[in-house]
Amino acid sequence: MIEKNIEIEQIYFLKILNSLDDAIYITDKTGKTLWMNEINKKIFESHKSRMIGKSVAELENEGVFNPSIIKKVIETGKTITKVQTLVNGEKYMTTGHLILSDDGDIEYVVAHGRNMNKIASSAPQLELGEINALLQRYIQEFRNLNKHNLLNKNGTTFVGQSQSFVRLAEIIETVASVDTTVLITGETGVGKNIVAQQIHNLSERHDKPFIHVNCASIPKTLIESELFGYSKGAFTGANTGGKVGLIQLAESGTLFLDEIGELPLQLQSKLLQLLQNKTYKPIGALQTKNANIRIIAATNRDLEMMIDEGTFRRDLFYRLNVLPITILPLRERKEDIFPLLQFYLNTFNTRHKKNRFFTMEAIEILQNYTWPGNIRELENFVEQLVVMVKQDEISLSDLPERFHKAETENKDLHLQLQGDTLPEILDNVERDIIKEAYKQHKSTRKTAQFLGIPQSTFMRRLKKYGIDTKTN
Numbered sequence: 001m002i003e004k005n006i007e008i009e010q011i012y013f014l015k016i017l018n019s020l021d022d023a024i025y026i027t028d029k030t031g032k033t034l035w036m037n038e039i040n041k042k043i044f045e046s047h048k049s050r051m052i053g054k055s056v057a058e059l060e061n062e063g064v065f066n067p068s069i070i071k072k073v074i075e076t077g078k079t080i081t082k083v084q085t086l087v088n089g090e091k092y093m094t095t096g097h098l099i100l101s102d103d104g105d106i107e108y109v110v111a112h113g114r115n116m117n118k119i120a121s122s123a124p125q126l127e128l129g130e131i132n133a134l135l136q137r138y139i140q141e142f143r144n145l146n147k148h149n150l151l152n153k154n155g156t157t158f159v160g161q162s163q164s165f166v167r168l169a170e171i172i173e174t175v176a177s178v179d180t181t182v183l184i185t186g187e188t189g190v191g192k193n194i195v196a197q198q199i200h201n202l203s204e205r206h207d208k209p210f211i212h213v214n215c216a217s218i219p220k221t222l223i224e225s226e227l228f229g230y231s232k233g234a235f236t237g238a239n240t241g242g243k244v245g246l247i248q249l250a251e252s253g254t255l256f257l258d259e260i261g262e263l264p265l266q267l268q269s270k271l272l273q274l275l276q277n278k279t280y281k282p283i284g285a286l287q288t289k290n291a292n293i294r295i296i297a298a299t300n301r302d303l304e305m306m307i308d309e310g311t312f313r314r315d316l317f318y319r320l321n322v323l324p325i326t327i328l329p330l331r332e333r334k335e336d337i338f339p340l341l342q343f344y345l346n347t348f349n350t351r352h353k354k355n356r357f358f359t360m361e362a363i364e365i366l367q368n369y370t371w372p373g374n375i376r377e378l379e380n381f382v383e384q385l386v387v388m389v390k391q392d393e394i395s396l397s398d399l400p401e402r403f404h405k406a407e408t409e410n411k412d413l414h415l416q417l418q419g420d421t422l423p424e425i426l427d428n429v430e431r432d433i434i435k436e437a438y439k440q441h442k443s444t445r446k447t448a449q450f451l452g453i454p455q456s457t458f459m460r461r462l463k464k465y466g467i468d469t470k471t472n
């Protein structure tokens with residue numbers, strides 16, 4: 001309950017930050033832009049898509065701020081308040097603060113700006129102390145939000161900001177603290193691997209092995225010996241010294257059984273025994289072995305359907321499904337698309353020594369795309385763009401046909417869905433078609449011809465829908 005409240009408060013606070021008229025801008029200790037609130041996104045409309053990850057010094061050189069208060073705070077190590085002219089020509093009274101960690105190291109730098117026109121006109125001015133208290137509050141919330149952009153041991157970052165992503169991060173923390181079997185489900189590319197790794201990293205077993213077994217990539221004839229190992233001379237052709245199985249390699253750590261739905265039926269009973277008794281028998285061995293491992297399984301298959309079809313054991317499913325985690329596809333958590341695009345753009349810009357950025361129109365289309373291959377598709381696609389596009393700006397024309405097609409389909413659907421009754425919906429569609437066609441052909445005769453209707457009918461329609469040919 002307490003956790004739930006904290007979660008709700010975080011989301012609620014993010015909304016408050018985003019609804020403020022004051023501009024809040026947060027960088028790391030080197031001045032690299034980490035976050036800005038919605039008002040900043042409006043101020044920096046045509047620049048915002050490439051600001052995250054960029055240093056304030058570079059942005060100052062480009063004239064986005066004049067001067068950068070954060071840069072001055074970093075240089076002097078002091079809180080600074082100054083009037084700043086932003087790229088939209090407006091003046092802001094901006095205060096920059098260093099935010100220190102518990103150890104006294106610089107953790108973040110935050111700038112809080114208030115539009116000078118607003119100070120002069122209405123709002124009572126906040127005292128510096130009040131602004132300070134407010135900023136401390138902002139940064140605490142920012143820490144909470146940022147906690148979910150966790151860095152894995154293997155160097156990959158876990159990015160997202162949607163409500164369901166924040167909930168997933170909380171679930172991972174809770175699940176990591178107990179030593180129970182976990183079943184992760186979700187479409188391909190949603191992040192099942194990275195979640196399994198994260199659970200291990202945050203668990204008490206974090207300094208013990210994490211063994212990833214992809215049940216689909218090991219030939220069915222070999223999977224038993226790979227998993228369970230075999231004893232000396234177990235079968236002809238086998239290594240005479242025997243073979244240590246992956247279960248033994250995972251001892252004291254975590255065994256991650258990816259694509260568990262592909263595990264052959266006869267091995268499913270052996271796995272069930274392992275889960276129930278924490279024991280197993282290598283091939284050809286006379287004695288059972290004990291296993292101290294945590295099992296995390298993952299699948300993109302519908303295991304309950306497989307149970308009905310007789311290809312997956314019901315008892316094994318119940319044993320695995322003690323702590324189920326479902327990861328939503330990207331199209332159902334669209335708020336994660338923007339931070340993921342930014343994250344991978346920065347990653348591949350650095351890797352390939354490029355300086356690419358997206359136009360707002362391109363970002364809009366990418367946010368509305370359905371991403372059937374989820375984050376893996378997004379990651380690969382951004383790398384492809386960074387490498388293949390010739391100029392720094394990645395615009396609509398650089399996106400392949402499938403993105404434009406999806407956008408048109410979205411629009412079409414949108415058109416059809418305006419109105420409550422069928423006649424209303426049809427009228428709306430007709431009105432939009434007539435308006436659009438007239439915009440293109442610019443004469444009533446040509447438009448009527450294009451639509452295949454008499455000019456008199458076209459004129460009646462214009463009248464019916466109140467379309468003014470002078471303004472359209």
Ligand SMILES: Nc1ncnc2c1ncn2[C@@H]1O[C@H](COP(=O)(O)OP(=O)(O)OP(=O)(O)O)[C@@H](O)[C@H]1O
Pocket residue numbers: 156157158159160186187188189190191192193194195258300375376379
């Ligand atoms: N939240 C995230 N932030 C950043 N990158 C992510 C995130 N989730 C997944 N990825 C990246 O997306 C790619 C696919 O993730 P992952 O392999 O974990 O997906 P999966 O669901 O296990 O896929 P499959 O079912 O095909 O095995 C990886 O490169 C991973 O690093």
